[in-house]
Amino acid sequence: MVKIAWRPLVRVSQDLASNGAAPEKALGFEGSVWGDFFIHHTPPQLQRSQEWMRQRANKLKENIRTMFRNSDDVVERMNLVDAIQRLGIGHLFEDEISCTLSDIHKSEFTSSSLHEVALWFRLLREHGLWVSSDAFNRFKGDDGSFISEVANEPRGLLSLYNAAYLLTHDEPELEEAISFSRHHLKSMMQGNNLKQPLVYQVRRALQFPLPRAYKRAEALCYFLEYEQEEGHISILLDLAKLDFNLLQGIHLKELKTISEWWKDLYGYIGLSYLRDRMVDNYTWTYMMFYEEGLSVTRIICAKIFALITIMDDTYDAHATIQECRKLNEAIQRWDESAIPLLPEYLEKFYIKLLNNFKDFENQVSVNEKDRVAYAQKEFQKLSHYYLMEAEWLHQNHMPSFQEQVTLSTNTSTAQLICVSTTIGRGDAVTKEAFEWATSSTAIIACAKIIRFMNDIAAFKRGKNKGDISSSVECYMTENQVTSEVAFSKLYSLIEDEWRTLNQARYEHHELLPVVQRVVNFAVAIMFFYDERKDAYTFSSYLQEIVRSLFVNPVCM
Known part of the structure; x- marks a missing residue:
């Protein structure tokens, strides 16, 4: 189970005791821990009004679209797409992301950085754009194994690990990449050789690699981690938080509707x-x-x-x-x-x-x-x-x-x-x-x-x-x-x-x-x-x- 570990969480059972939580049932089924909670729940008053938040979000979206138009560096554009997706706002820039990755896919990409190559590989494959795993051959020796220097690059190993989980049938070289990177990442975790926020990211990835991670939970984790990254773009984080809270208001209304429907039906x-x-x-x-x-x-x-x-x-x-x-x-x-x-x-x-x-x-x-x-x-x-x-x-x-x-x-x-x-x-x-x-x-x-x-x-x-x-x-x-x-x-x-x-x-x-x-x-x-x-x-x-x-x- 994903743990949202960066802030204290009150046990829900205490909060719900007065809101009609159902008792435990026979046959091994627990009762609902929520009961009528979402029918009666009143969201806390936010510092800013919904209208202000929407206007601010719209302005930030335009600024970010300008960034897409003005950027011509491949690595810069990949980092922009990756940050947007991991912060949970990819749905706001679907056209820009699609065009950017299509352009990158059509152009030649060379880099001596394992992290950059793995990021390139993962972004393209995630979006259905086929690239060969031969891209990782430059990090292997004559015997086909990864060179020893790669084992000392935690960021590159993590990127390789996440990228390799987009493998298809009959790609043993990516199976090897998963095994290799997992082994060295686990060793680094056991030896306390990783710095924050990489420790949290590796721990999560070993449980759920990015292609299999629940994106909304990943975004919540990434909010605090992203601002610690060198070269982070503050307006991306600002928009991500605004968008999350705006959507949360919509989802709460849906939860109220669906909870009322269920209470009547039940x-x-x-x-x-x-x-x-x-x-x-x-x-x-x-x-x-x-x-x-x-x-x-x-x-x-x-x-x-x-x-x-x-x-x-x-x-x-x-x-x-x-x-x-x-x-x-x-x-x-x-x-x-x-x-x-x-x-x-x-x-x-x-x-x-x-x-x-x-x-x-x-x-x-x-x-x-x-x-x-x-x-x-x-x-x-x-x-x-x-x-x-x-x-x-x-x-x-x-x-x-x-x-x-x-x-x-x-x-x-x-x-x-x-x-x-x-x-x-x-x-x-x-x-x-x-x-x-x-x-x-x-x-x-x-x-x-x-x-x-x-x-x-x-x-x-x-x-x-x-x-x-x-x-x-x-x-x-x-x-x-x-x-x-x-x-x-x-x-x-x-x-x-x-x-x-x-x-x-x-x-x-x-x-x-x-x-x-x-x-x-x-x-x-x-x-x-x-x-x-x-x-x-x-x-x-x-x-x-x-x-x-x-x-x-x-x-x-």
Whole structure:
């Protein structure tokens, strides 16, 4: 779990005790640590008005655009792009960044600095512009190994380490770069040979290399570190803080809306066995896209997350096999005439499910209604796959490892969520982009990452009564190995899927914004299930980061 360690954080449980936090539930599910907090929360009064902040931000944006136009030095332009992205304001300069990197990609770049070459490599590959790993050959000896001098350059090693994580399949030289740089960075950390702020940056990178880091949390960390860097540009930091606080105000309004929706839904359907995870659902959606103009999409996607959780918990933690079959039959019919099929306790959920998808249709333009219909079909497919898992459990079926991976990839929710991220975005999502989001190999890669990370965390947590044998257990049984060996195998498979995601950047450069949403989903998976913890089922793990993102404004 990412720790925001530079300022003291009050334990949330004390603050929320009077705000309706739900009690702990049966079946190993914690109650929500947030309760009604975001319904009643009043943000602290900022020193400056929203209007002043917007005017100031607009002026700074123009000054930074002038910097883009006036800079002709490649390294200077790369540093500008890197700082803007790491400070979390890349969304404000998408055109400038795209043009700058396109120009750099077309021109020849030579440098004797490992840091500069690695930065060049990472920025271009992150934006779907292919460059060969041969760029690092100049730092290797005749035997193909990195020269000893490189091992004494902490900044260069860190840049190499971060860049190499953009590798694709069959790039052993970048695997070697990761191993080499990780070894020496760990040695430097153990020997206390690093200065600030490099210590913090290396520590974070060893947990989450930059291409897999949660960008908003990284930005919060980088705010204090950037001003310690030689040659930092103060107006970038000023704009980043202004933008963060302005967006936080928007996100708080969304959290209030979504929390009120969930409170009404939760109270109406009356299913006490559910995980109360609305803030977590919103946080996951926010991790995929936080930009100002995507409120409708964020809220719809968070609601779909919540509806999935209700269905998942019903299949896994409560319903009998007969009730599971009836629930799936009703969902496949998708009509109010199916209500009599259901046990009485599920009727209200089913009514709300149908009504919410009707509401989604009413919220979007005519040309987007087919996206809602496609999301509905994915929801129906997900129900079918949940029922298959329930049937396996009912039959005491022990699947093979491959059988388990095939079915559990389909129950991962990745396909439905990726489709949901296209709803409410109008013409910004082309037909080609939508089709890619529904059927690409990158979506399957993302699904496998969530399945393997979830299963590793769940194995440590212990099974609930409705859980089938996980990929960990199936691998252990099939190969007669320990859990640690199984973990190692799954982590290896996760790395393979990340290579597939990286490949999608270069193969579908023209669809990069949509590809990036899928990458962001995978990043969120790593964040929620890092260190073998399940921060979705046990949301107390997320208290500090949620408070840092949504409750505490950044000091300006």
